[in-house]
Amino acid sequence: MYIKKSSMNILFNPKSVAVIGASEKETKLGFHVMKSLTKGGFPGKIIPINPGSIEIMGLKTFPSIAEFPYEIDLAIVVLPAKMVPAIFEECLTKGVKGIVLITAGFKEIDDPIGADLHQQLAKIVNKPHVPVIGPNTFGMINLHGHLNASFTPEFSLLQKGGIGLVSQSGGMCHLISFMALRDGIGFSKIVGIGNRLNVDFAQMVDYLMQDPDTNVIAIYMEGIDNPKELIDIAKTYGGKKPIIAYKTGLGDIGNRASHSHTGSIAGRGEIYSGAFSQAGILTVNSVEDLLDTAKALDVSPIPKASSVAILSSQAGPGIAAADICQMSDLDIVSFNEETQNKINEILPPLALRTNPVDMGPAWYNSEALVGILDAVMRDENVEGILLFMMFASANVDSIKSLSFLLKNMKQKKPLITCLSAPPGIWDEQIKQFEKANILVNFPTPERAARVMVNLNRCRDIGNTV
């Protein structure tokens, strides 16, 4: 389905939004949509539509969009399914540029009436190329534009960032967002595409590839009606921005559930994974992996080669990471002579001084820690660095020295870390480093190592950003 770029732009950046089915009752989704728009700080015009109300949340309410005297860019529809075709006709007459259709009860229901309604809607909007998010969705959010066109006001609490999230599951979008809220991870757009009337993964990827606010596209997918369309679009952009996809519905039970959920056949994981790799789409295996990898790709460069250094201020985490790197064919490279001499000077012979470096004997010697890190950063044999340090009161001084080094560092190699300390000791400082694009931090060495593996897989399938 072809959707005009200009229409997609207006869909995500409307000047005016009508909520068709706005409500004052907390038990109605139309209430929560109104709350999202108003509390989310939408800078444009919000027009509640409800024939039974005069005012909702202090805003003048109209019985229908026809009676609103000015233009309406975006309509959010929360009325029962059977009323929607007539509403769509009204929207077109009014000149609405885009629709978010929250209502469920179309293609995903057993009753053929649902599929009929779906077809009816498609006929109405496809000819004039009006983009529709949904049906059967919580909505969508453009964080940079302060547009929360969903029934969950809490999405507006998220930070602005470069991750564009496109999901077939509202539950997963909520889950990922709540995880991101706790970790301070930011998004550009969050889109629940639901049953995909005419905006599917392909259309969203096409749009987000050209969206200046989006650095990386994260996809949660159960099934897809037209995989070739997505694959072709991804290929068109040839690795311009990384795309990460988490695909569920791999077993027959999940597949059946997926069919019931958003009306599509999920199908076998390996087939997708292979085809996606060829199109430069990275596949991952959990929401945690999806969010971790997206977080890294939003801010970190992709390593030029799979030559990794593992520096750990305690041996254990380094060993765990070395296992993962080796199993995934990353090269735990030899350092160049200069680096190795420097490390040999700093560390006593009782430590493992080659890669992976056990900085244990320097655990509370901040000068030594910083000296090693600095030498490895400059080593041209190394293209990616995994750094693990556990801080407690005995070595809290090292935090200052490490912070100083990191702040003044000029290197542009990916630095993926697990810097861990008791709550309150270092959390804020680490977040500052992340915001300054100096490093990307994860709660465990294994998650950091898997992200390093994924950054390298990203390069292997054609991404170079």
Place this chain on the structure above:
Amino acid sequence: MYIKKSSMNILFNPKSVAVIGASEKETKLGFHVMKSLTKGGFPGKIIPINPGSIEIMGLKTFPSIAEFPYEIDLAIVVLPAKMVPAIFEECLTKGVKGIVLITAGFKEIDDPIGADLHQQLAKIVNKPHVPVIGPNTFGMINLHGHLNASFTPEFSLLQKGGIGLVSQSGGMCHLISFMALRDGIGFSKIVGIGNRLNVDFAQMVDYLMQDPDTNVIAIYMEGIDNPKELIDIAKTYGGKKPIIAYKTGLGDIGNRASHSHTGSIAGRGEIYSGAFSQAGILTVNSVEDLLDTAKALDVSPIPKASSVAILSSQAGPGIAAADICQMSDLDIVSFNEETQNKINEILPPLALRTNPVDMGPAWYNSEALVGILDAVMRDENVEGILLFMMFASANVDSIKSLSFLLKNMKQKKPLITCLSAPPGIWDEQIKQFEKANILVNFPTPERAARVMVNLNRCRDIGNTV
């Protein structure tokens, strides 16, 4: 190596502790050990030993343990390696019952002098069966006894709980503890066994199996000198308490690093995994998996059969979990007639009403959610329940109803959940449920599903608790 039970008891529950190498200088580990003991609220006598001081942290300091006029149960040693044999002799003369040897520089160093020293120490303490934690360790903590015999005072911030953690890596112990601090997970004992003079995994398992404060034993392991000893001990207890082991050093680089780290050969993972399973030891693949599984086993019963129900208030998380359950051969069972009829009454036909249940259409109908959960809890076809719910302002009412049901529920089937909400909405309530042993909550559906798989694997290898 045979260690008397009574000696191990005194080691972890001493009435008096001497810190040999106590210091007032923040740059010395002897300072931090003193801080751990005093700030940790140790109720017994603390005796700093340092010939150069009269008083440390307000406590009278003795030049040697010989000059302290009363009994000393536990000695913590933080002096340089070459001084330790003489100190050990002094300890035995004084009648010390147990030693924590923090000092490094023994078996793990390249210099043969280290191995010699190790042998020398073993000769001194093994004949009189005096248990030694270390060398090359951060120490150990008995949370229920308020004994923090380590150089990291922050361990005392942890909650008391039923997880006994035994680790070959101090870094991993710190990491796991900091993770647990953030999540409110409690421990009985945390022990860094380091280079294992005479207290190895086998001795710790033997002790913790009989420790009334410990419900589950979590092990982080790089290598092991005498795997048969551990396996034999584990078999002796025949699944009395679950043992979970995370083993690294699987690749040759990690193996080499492990040898350098704690002086032992790591070896191939599959060999351990097979042998461990036969001894009833569950193997896992990351610190996250280790802590997640330990957290669940501390409070949850083990399911009687692998028949699982998946209830999700949004389809996506249920589909992701169904994939994991199916791949791990759990049975996503059919409900009995009564349960199925009840669900069919509650949910409209547009939802998937068989297992996994998509409770989406009841997302903000709290009565419906609770009705389904209650029916499935009572269903004798079901032995374990995965429950996923994402809460936002639109369905915040359901929290109350669900809370009421959970509080009044009599069932004793494992209830593993991913209940997620924006920060502040429900965190405290969920922690209360966890404390009351009603459910075990995880941040993602995949982690919850993997824990359910591990609970079932636990039963399959002989655990029935």
